[in-house]
Amino acid sequence: MKAPPAVKAPKHEPHPDEHSKTQGRIVWEQFTKHRVAVVGGTVLILMYLIAGFAGFLAPYGMNEYRRSPVSAFVPPTTVHWIDPDTGRLTRPFVYDVTPDRDPVTRQRVYVEDTSKAYPIQFFVRRPSQPYKLFGLFESDLRLFGVEEPARLFVWGTNNLGKDVFSRVLYGGQVSLTIGILAVWVSLTLGLVLGSIAGFYGGLVDDFIMRLVEVFAAIPGLFLLIVLATLLKDPRNPLAQAFGLRMDSAQTFLMVVVVLGFVGWGGLARVIRGLILSLREMDYAQAAKALGASESRVMFRHLLPATASYVIVDLTLAIPGFILAETGLSFIGLGPSEVDTASWGILLRDATARGISIQFVPWLLIPGIPIFLAVLCWNLVGDGLRDAFDPKKRR
Amino acid sequence: MLPFIARRLFHLIPTFIGATMLAFLISQLVPGDFFATKALEPNVRPETIERLRAQYGLDQPIYVQYVRWVANIVQGDLGLSFSSNQPVTNLITRPIQNSMILVIVSIVMLWAMAIPLGVYSAVRQYSLGDQIVSTVSYFGLAIPNFFFAQVLILTIFVVRGFTREAFDYNQVLLPVAGMTSNGFEDMTRFQQFRDIAWHTIMPSFVVATAGIAGFTRVLRAQMIEYLGSDFIRTAKSKGLGARAITYKHALRPAIIPFVAGIGGLLPSLIGGAGLVEIVVSWPGITPRLLDAITRQDIYVVLGFLVISTLLLMVGNLVSDLLLAVVDPRIRYS
Numbered sequence: 001m002k003a004p005p006a007v008k009a010p011k012h013e014p015h016p017d018e019h020s021k022t023q024g025r026i027v028w029e030q031f032t033k034h035r036v037a038v039v040g041g042t043v044l045i046l047m048y049l050i051a052g053f054a055g056f057l058a059p060y061g062m063n064e065y066r067r068s069p070v071s072a073f074v075p076p077t078t079v080h081w082i083d084p085d086t087g088r089l090t091r092p093f094v095y096d097v098t099p100d101r102d103p104v105t106r107q108r109v110y111v112e113d114t115s116k117a118y119p120i121q122f123f124v125r126r127p128s129q130p131y132k133l134f135g136l137f138e139s140d141l142r143l144f145g146v147e148e149p150a151r152l153f154v155w156g157t158n159n160l161g162k163d164v165f166s167r168v169l170y171g172g173q174v175s176l177t178i179g180i181l182a183v184w185v186s187l188t189l190g191l192v193l194g195s196i197a198g199f200y201g202g203l204v205d206d207f208i209m210r211l212v213e214v215f216a217a218i219p220g221l222f223l224l225i226v227l228a229t230l231l232k233d234p235r236n237p238l239a240q241a242f243g244l245r246m247d248s249a250q251t252f253l254m255v256v257v258v259l260g261f262v263g264w265g266g267l268a269r270v271i272r273g274l275i276l277s278l279r280e281m282d283y284a285q286a287a288k289a290l291g292a293s294e295s296r297v298m299f300r301h302l303l304p305a306t307a308s309y310v311i312v313d314l315t316l317a318i319p320g321f322i323l324a325e326t327g328l329s330f331i332g333l334g335p336s337e338v339d340t341a342s343w344g345i346l347l348r349d350a351t352a353r354g355i356s357i358q359f360v361p362w363l364l365i366p367g368i369p370i371f372l373a374v375l376c377w378n379l380v381g382d383g384l385r386d387a388f389d390p391k392k393r394r
Numbered sequence: 395m396l397p398f399i400a401r402r403l404f405h406l407i408p409t410f411i412g413a414t415m416l417a418f419l420i421s422q423l424v425p426g427d428f429f430a431t432k433a434l435e436p437n438v439r440p441e442t443i444e445r446l447r448a449q450y451g452l453d454q455p456i457y458v459q460y461v462r463w464v465a466n467i468v469q470g471d472l473g474l475s476f477s478s479n480q481p482v483t484n485l486i487t488r489p490i491q492n493s494m495i496l497v498i499v500s501i502v503m504l505w506a507m508a509i510p511l512g513v514y515s516a517v518r519q520y521s522l523g524d525q526i527v528s529t530v531s532y533f534g535l536a537i538p539n540f541f542f543a544q545v546l547i548l549t550i551f552v553v554r555g556f557t558r559e560a561f562d563y564n565q566v567l568l569p570v571a572g573m574t575s576n577g578f579e580d581m582t583r584f585q586q587f588r589d590i591a592w593h594t595i596m597p598s599f600v601v602a603t604a605g606i607a608g609f610t611r612v613l614r615a616q617m618i619e620y621l622g623s624d625f626i627r628t629a630k631s632k633g634l635g636a637r638a639i640t641y642k643h644a645l646r647p648a649i650i651p652f653v654a655g656i657g658g659l660l661p662s663l664i665g666g667a668g669l670v671e672i673v674v675s676w677p678g679i680t681p682r683l684l685d686a687i688t689r690q691d692i693y694v695v696l697g698f699l700v701i702s703t704l705l706l707m708v709g710n711l712v713s714d715l716l717l718a719v720v721d722p723r724i725r726y727s
Contacts, residue, residue, distance in 0.1 A: 214412035219702045221665035222683060226420055226695060229687045279513035323538055326668050330540050331684060342652030350544060352675065357544065358551035375536035 030387035037383020040376035051172030055131030058166035059145045071161035077153045078193035093117040096150040108298040116148035158349040165339045174342040179321035183314050185260025190267030198275025212265040227258045228333040250334040274306045308388040315380035326370050343370045417699040418460050421692045473693035482697040494680035497663040500598035505603045512613030531607035540669035542602045569593045571675045595676045601667045618647035654717035
């Protein structure tokens with residue numbers, strides 16, 4: 001908006017509708033009118049915030065567990081609100097539990113020890129389990145917790161006695177980011193190769209498109225399984241060549257790269273098609289005739305025109321990558337299980353040998369955030385697609 | 395038609411060669427080879443290892459190994475398994491058949507559920523039922539297959555616990571694991587068939603749900619488009635009943651992309667069924683593939699990759715042909 005010219009002209013207050021809106025503004029307005037998509041977006045933001053502050057919100061550390069007394073498969077802790085002595089409402093408290101065996105089924109059960117009540121405390125410091133917020137700020141402050149030896153397992157524990165609730169929160173850090181990172185890998189590959197193919201055509205185009213076909217010809221899941229298994233092994237020739245030890249951080253990055261590597265073909269094909277038709281547009285021809293360099297035509301005129309498509313496609317690709325990561329982790333081929341939690345790894349606990357799911361149903365809880373995240377990304381993606389589509393303006 | 399098929403088949407060759415090359419390159423990522431672990435055993439002489447390596451051709455340069463392998467594939471020989479010393483073909487046939495059973499049943503289920511839902515949503519657009527269908531199909535899209543299978547297993551157990559308490563009926567609703575019951579060998583043919591069918595219901599339902607969302611949404615959009623077109627108005631004005639209009643005039647053209655999509659659906663569902671197979675311990679491709687890859691039995695892995703790639707390519711070809719058969723507007727010459 002330019003400032004009104006000097007004093008002569010009467011002061012003119014521009015009406016909000018007078019200036020034409022920018023593309024971004026229109027898309028945003030359209031998007032906010034899409035109620036379901038806005039709800040999805042809000043839930044997503046909440047989920048990412050929760051994952052970001054997992055250290056503070058989770059009462060226990062990711063791999064924290066106690067050897068004795070056993071705490072494997074402890075069911076979700078019951079929170080009591082009624083004081084047994086007075087029968088009145090009181091501040092919430094829990095009891096410690098002790099392991100026992102069911103006389104009939106011989107299943108391990110946990111019995112509440114009602115002799116001492118442990119009130120739930122807020123903003124507790126647990127110096128034994130420090131964490132780093134966003135990998136930067138060291139802290140040991142937890143939102144809530146109970147005094148030892150009682151413990152508060154909101155969603156029970158797994159076979160090693162680790163707190164499922166805390167692990168779901170930490171797991172979000174992996175499962176929610178891996179999709180976004182993998183999308184960048186496949187975006188880079190797809191955008192670069194697709195635009196080269198569309199722009200230059202000829203032999204290069206043939207070669208790249210054949211490559212896409214080859215990748216599409218091998219079923220994705222099988223390619224993922226084989227690549228992930230082989231690359232996870234630190235003795236594989238690639239890791240040897242680059243001197244990688246495949247520790248947990250490198251395994252994590254490996255999974256990101258493998259996911260993106262398997263998924264770039266579709267994007268490349270569409271980008272190629274778009275560039276191919278955009279290249280012949282009058283404005284692109286005009287730019288060329290005016291002597292614009294190849295890179296200027298490419299980066300200034302052609303690629304920006306594909307933006308709306310790319311944004312929508314990426315948003316809709318993220319849930320696919322989240323599903324792929326949780327699936328890989330579920331069969332033990334995702335990020336290292338030793339010191340990483342991911343929702344797929346947590347669901348894997350429910351299939352461990354000798355477990356009957358009807359006795360430990362809380363081990364299925366980690367599936368719910370997967371479902372929620374995938375659902376919300378899909379909703380946001382659909383909302384964005386409608387928002388970018390001029391035919392669907394409301 | 396025939397020249398078209400021939401041309402398409404011809405086009406498949408470079409893709410297939412590329413895919414085998416990619417698969418073979420990936421197989422070179424195996425750390426050491428199968429016999430590297432065997433060489434560590436104290437009672438195995440180095441000469442034996444050398445002899446075995448020579449027998450499997452592992453002492454040759456990579457490109458020689460590749461050419462030999464591809465030449466054998468063309469003759470229908472997928473090599474030998476390291477760990478069991480059997481032809482790969484023998485080892486992978488059963489798992490592929492088993493996966494096919496699961497996938498074909500789930501395609502039938504998918505069609506049986508998605509077509510009525512799609513038609514209903516299109517005819518009763520914006521009704522409560524339409525909204526429920528679209529909501530539920532969104533859920534089906536978002537729920538991971540393996541998680542859904544786990545939830546169903548839990549549900550089956552819970553129902554069993556309930557019926558045991560309430561009616562003293564101690565039978566599981568549906569089997570939750572495997573493809574056959576104990577004593578399958580002693581059953582008659584008919585009983586065997588029934589047993590497998592019984593085991594297939596739950597996993598193939600899970601596989602089908604993932605596809606329903608996309609199917610219903612596209613069918614609904616297609617139907618709505620056709621229902622608003624001129625030839626439907628003509629049909630109405632000449633006095634045809636609503637049922638004939640919906641099913642004969644609108645559904646038929648709307649269903650075309652799905653008929654054509656069958657070829658692609660089959661192989662894609664094989665992949666999609668993979669994690670479900672693991673959850674319900676279905677003796678299909680994916681569990682065996684995982685097993686083979688952890689044992690570094692690389693020719694078995696390559697065998698699965700090659701066969702599934704072939705299936706996918708043939709599936710796509712069949713799709714194109716079907717499209718020409720069902721859609722009179724498309725003619726290949």
